[in-house]
Amino acid sequence: MTLTAPQTQLPPAPPSGRGGHPGRLTATRRREALTGYLFTAPTIIGFLVFVLGPLVAAIYLSLTKYNILTAPKFVGFENYARMFRDERLATTYGNTVLYVGAAVVLINGFALLFAVLINQRLPRVLTYVFRSAYFFPYLVALVYVSIIWQALFQKDTGILNYYIAALGGERIDWLNSSEFSKVSVIIVDTWRNVGFAMLIFVAALQEVPKDMVEAARMDGANEWQVFRRIVLPMISQATFFNITITIIGAFQIYESIIVLTRGGPGDASRSVVMYIAEVAFNKFDMGYASAIAVTLFLIIMLVTLVQFRLRKSWVNNE
């Protein structure tokens, strides 16, 4: 930071900032601007090369037939029309929507519950312990998390079934049955992501003014009323953030399924992103894969936009 002129000689700078010594100021400004651009350059270049470029390429490829080995051939909207006839795409989209719904409800539900419990008047050390314990899964690489869960889910040797059998239940084929393979994926996804959402909620809960809560209690509000009428509105920004993040994340669910079930049996637990990867890199049908990727992108964008619109009706900006 360089001071440009002796402040004492000048009147307070006019709001437009263009007064004083235009020539010298412009040169400095230019230098400052240049510095600014240089600092942001890595991010901007990264965005152009790794986000915007591929996005444009995907949109272009989605209009072509392209098998990698021969040059892309323009086919118009054929790939998009094909999606409506693709039963496997319908199945994988159905699964993905289920994962998104489950993630929004379960991750945020459990996260809020844990956050409220941790935020009770416990000894400080204990709250640290609980916070770390719940957050820990988020620190372990997802592939390892999934490998560990895969062992727990084993039908004959898994510890989950050991307890179920010990309690007199039927052993469940967690990973190889059409229904439970989805449930397994949802369990792992929830377990892994609850900690992060919880941390956001804890931070928000600690911002809730204590005197406001006290005042409500004095006025005779019970705990539920306090929570419903004061705490929940006060943390609505955190809730909005968490829901947005979980939706976007769940739409792109991928690695955990590969490790746990490989998408099977059949397509029972396959997600759209897995299907895109298969079409692109097993079938080398880049055009169709790009078309599906573009629709997924549009859907996520649309859902996020709708959320931002609805935001006004329930998120407290105070």
Add this chain to the structure above:
Amino acid sequence: MRKAVRTSIATAAAAALLALTACGSATESAGPAVDGPYAAPAKDITATISVSNWGDPGDKAVYDGVAERFKEKHPNVTVNNNFTPITTWTEYVNKLVTQAAAGQAPDVINIATEGVELGLANELFSPLDGFLKNDPEAKALREDIDPKLLAGFGKDGSTYLMPNTFNTMVIYYNTKMFEAAGIERPSDDWTWDDFLEISKKLTTGSGADKVYGFAMPYYSFGITPWLYSNGTSMMSEDLKTAQLTDPKVQETVEWVRDLATKYGVAPQPKGSDPYQLFPAGKAAMTGAGHFVTGGFAKAGFSDYDILPWPKGTTKSTVFGAGAFAISKTSKNQELSWEFIKMLTDQQTQKKWADAGSAVPSTKTAASSPEFLSSPKHAEEFYNSLSYAKPVAAPGAYNVLDPAFMRAMDEIMSGQDIGSSLEKAQKDVEEALQK
């Protein structure tokens, strides 16, 4: 979940990069001359050739040995020996196609029956006819190889690949367990019914002590012998039409499923590894190629012998061969050919016989005492070629293989055979149309 974002970005980025480089792969190269005498490259030639290999660690040692031997012959040639530990066929082929698309195809490509059609359809390989005709060394080698192995590696009268090893599916059985149960070695013409009866006799115990008659090889190459021995296949003879909904295919798949679910002579295949259950004495029989023998030896397990695959309506089984091709874009065609010759000559064939991951493709190596030392009926591996059929691998094998296994998974988890196979059929049909 965050990583998934990156994955999809990477997908798009890869697509974008490939679009830029795809043009490079179509360039023609000189190729070997069909007429005129073959002249080997000079001893002191300076060059670099790249090789793409696959297999298990034992295979890698063989390839490294060949590269060293080549160095003695051509000291100024650098061999980049790229080795891919194989998990599934489709993954290896995908890698090759991506390399070729990026204009970085290796000079020498090791590929198996499963990827041959794909390579031929996309014109990845140079024809070897000029070499085979004019190089006297090649002629002797060729005559020592079963014509059935060579047959799969040609197209329109040209030969494109030289086989080095192959695998054929046979039944492995535990000799001690057979003895203990008082079961004689069945005849080479045994049937599915004989197989089921023996399996039932050998299935004993329950819970953790359960011993199964059969541990099922659960991958398409391992299920194919059931189809072939029932007189059917996933593909038509000319590899142009998928026939997964063929009643015979359905019948076979039902038989395979019933081994686990109805008769209970085999464990649920998902999540259990037959090549652990069998040497551990938890299963009396399994199906495999020669590739398991190395692992059994390492585990100190030798109480086994082999039998031909049992007969349904016909006596048959499946084989797949590994072979070497010269990439069409290679600038060192002659040098690559010299390397391929060394990869497939008798000296290397003996090494394959020892390595235990496959059957050598020359009769000499496959009838060497080293190869025949274990198991007792090891000659069956080469002899089975007389009735075996090559794995049905169309250009769209990368779709066929996963589609069939997806259907099998569904069927094993209790879903309807007909509708599961129908889905797979649709998938393959669509891929074949391209």
